[in-house]
Amino acid sequence: MALLKVDSLKKYFPVKKGFMTAPALVKAVDGIDLSIDEDRVFALVGESGCGKSTVARLILRLLPPTSGKVLFQDKNVFELSGDNLKAFRKSVQIIFQDPFASLNPRKSILDTIAEPLRIHRIVEKKKIKEKVLELLNKVGLGSDILNRYPHEFSGGQRQRICIARALAVSPKVIVADEPLSALDVSIQAQILNLLQELKREYKISFLFISHALNIVNYFSDAIGVMYLGKIVEHAKTEDLFRKPFHPYTEILLSSAPTIKVQSDELEIRSKNVKLRTRNLKLKNGLGEVPSPIDIPPGCPFHPRCPKRFEPCDKVIPVLKESGGRLVSCHLY
């Protein structure tokens, strides 16, 4: 059974166009379905501005939807109140994209992490400090930082404080919006190992939003590829990386930077150091990013698609099953 389910979710934001004209709409999230089972990692990837963080905020009930539902353990989260809402707030935690903005600058680190422990009565009062230390330890921060404030840390240290705070209440689902991008690769690896351990031990599920495709590939079970507010391909991680179906996914996967060193005399043969370079042809052919205020007709990707053909600029493709996955493209 799905622990978390998103059903036809939409979020439109009005934006001013000019002084006299009626406001336009940013279709940030435009009809999304997804479901995450217990102990699974669902990754959401896609171009900057395609609506990933908005999906995250809708799931957490930090924004009201324009329409659609989010179901947690079969209950619509937008209808929760009282104790049910409190239980939901404990069960579903978020790690925000911008760690600094999500920390209260006037709260010490001890108070920041102790707060959820107090609110949800996770441990006895006198054990709070001990628990905070244990959490900080897990993310590689020491006891001497308890009385310091968020501005006194580096970007990566702040991100780890946010991760410790999310772990404090032993959630069932963690929505992680770019949780590792501020961290160096060694700490990334340590945190990924930690998240995997937590997943195994406590059966935590993740909605994992990330631009780092190698990490997505490593950590997730299934992937939704978003483009202008919609999921255009939905597949098992291994299937997607083995063979992307949607032309956008194909471009996305071939655009990742890799370590390739131009060297005549030394050849690198390493599992760590991949030898692919970016696919330059595709990269240059990608063209202008369309606006979510003015979504192209037909397939929203058609102005940039190297494979577009007859129907693409007129007919909107629907997300449908093809070869064990979902894809919205006229080619399939």
Add this chain to the structure above:
Amino acid sequence: MSLLTLRSLDISFRSTNGSIKVVSDLNLEIEEAEVFGLVGESGCGKTLTALSIMGILPQNAFAEGEIIFKGNNLLTLDRESMRKLRGKELSMIFQEPATSLNPVLTVGYQVAEVLTTHMGISKKEAINTTIELLKAVKIPSPEIRIKEYPHQLSGGMKQRVMIAMSIACKPSLLIADEPTTALDVTIQAQILELLQRLREDMKMAVLLITHDLGIIAENAQRVGIMYAGRLMELADVSELFNNPRHPYTIGLLESLPEEKGTPLKPIPGFVPEPDRLPPGCKFSDRCRFAIPQCKEKEPELIPLSIASNNSNHSSLITHHSSLHFVRCIRASEKLWHF
């Protein structure tokens, strides 16, 4: 002469019991039109180094040594001259864009203001240039977006607004602190290409701070690897990735995710607080190649050729080694093979 020279740069925080040094004896040079990559452990002092060049360290921090930019030592420059330099000759893309933009002003106003202040152009021209700049950083519908406030933009859009602001005045040195972490790979590729173009056309130099080794490999000419406030290794990009010599660099390369299902291999342990660093080599407590001598005296950052001459491994000297600096007593041994 190089564009920027850091000479014996130390950065410290004042605290109740004396001061704590977080960046120690940093020496490096950045040439005109060069992309210099700076990589290192979270908390090792990369952002502070950048802030010290910009002259905007936090109140409780201070820098010692020399920061020479176009012949002037910035650490002795008066406030007013420094202010003029900042934004025009020197600019910075901040690591956390959301908090570096003013939440109560529209993003268009904020970019245009940089232009009117430093370029002395009219408001109207500034608005047109702003739209051009936002287009250059791939923000769709820029005419509409300039009227929006930061909270109405996605994380990556805010980051691109910061980038637009920082290149608005065509600086000679751009400090880019994790400039593309919030961006997907396709836009990332386009932004990096834009920076490369500015570098070629205007001879702009870039100090590129990032955790992404792939981005370094593709964009930088030289790389410095920092650990605990010190440069541990400094080399050409191809030399560094082909022939890494410092165990910390080796650890970073080994931490990259490999195949699914195989556990990751991070460097064990965590970086100690600046006031609790081990004696001798600062990496020695986490280094799997450490030998007892490592704890005795801190190694200096020396050219690999010299390190190799002093030992009996001289056969390992390559023609690159004069450009390759390492801070490790075992630098001359090839500790790692692909």
